[in-house]
């Protein structure tokens with residue numbers, strides 16, 4: 400995903416200015432910055448909740464600037480809160496299979512041929528089990544979703560998003576409110592989804608010490624601009640970043 404010259408203001412307050420950035424496919428990028436530096440605003444611009452005053456959002460070669468959020472979601476660029484709730488009465492496996500979505504242009508013609516319909520069904524089950532294994536939910540495949548714990552429910556939600564074609568997932572502080580053990584678990588699953596399913600992640604996180612071992616790239620923002628980007632070590636040794644954090 401590429402951003403070119405993004406600017407966003409709210410009645411005179413410039414929240415984002417000259418944002419150029421590149422979120423590498425298949426990697427975990429962490430977005431950091433002091434309170435009010437524009438991180439959430441940037442996610443809102445990327446996912447279509449805010450229209451930028453200027454600039455472009457390019458995803459997988461398509462210019463998606465000013466597209467409505469649901470259309471961007473269908474393109475595979477997903478904000479976690481947009482993911483539909485699992486159906487509690489369906490089993491874990493059924494929840495994934497029902498989320499499976501075919502290329503809409505093809506499915507009508509395909510629907511006329513029962514053979515290909517069965518093949519799609521097999522493909523869906525195969526993909527579902529692969530995802531369930533990664534999320535450590537495979538042993539629960541035939542249980543109703545209502546039997547899952549809160550954490551497992553969140554994983555199932557993410558699994559449904561991936562089944563329906565999510566390519567890049569954006570998260571605003573996924574570890575907030577979790578104890579360190581759970582937070583580490585969340586990040587371990589994120590790494591597994593990246594490695595085994597090739598999902599791209601863009602994550603805002605305040606708990607740097609906790610997230611750092613898991614991320615590939617860091618983008619640091621300050622006052623609406625990207626002030627530094629690179630490998631985690633580089634960014635954390637950068638004097639501008641140190642100052643913008645410590646100097647408030």
Ligand SMILES: Nc1ncnc2c1ncn2[C@@H]1O[C@H](COP(=O)(O)OP(=O)(O)OP(=O)(O)O)[C@@H](O)[C@H]1O
Pocket residue numbers: 409412414432433434435436437438439440441
């Ligand atoms: N809908 C809005 N209307 C007016 N101002 C807004 C709106 N959304 C964000 N802002 C302003 O834009 C600036 C950036 O806010 P933003 O929420 O993006 O910061 P942030 O980096 O996510 O901060 P935090 O770490 O506290 O979540 C702030 O000054 C904020 O008040």
Ligand SMILES: [Mg+2]
Pocket residue numbers: 438439440
């Ligand atoms: Mg925020």
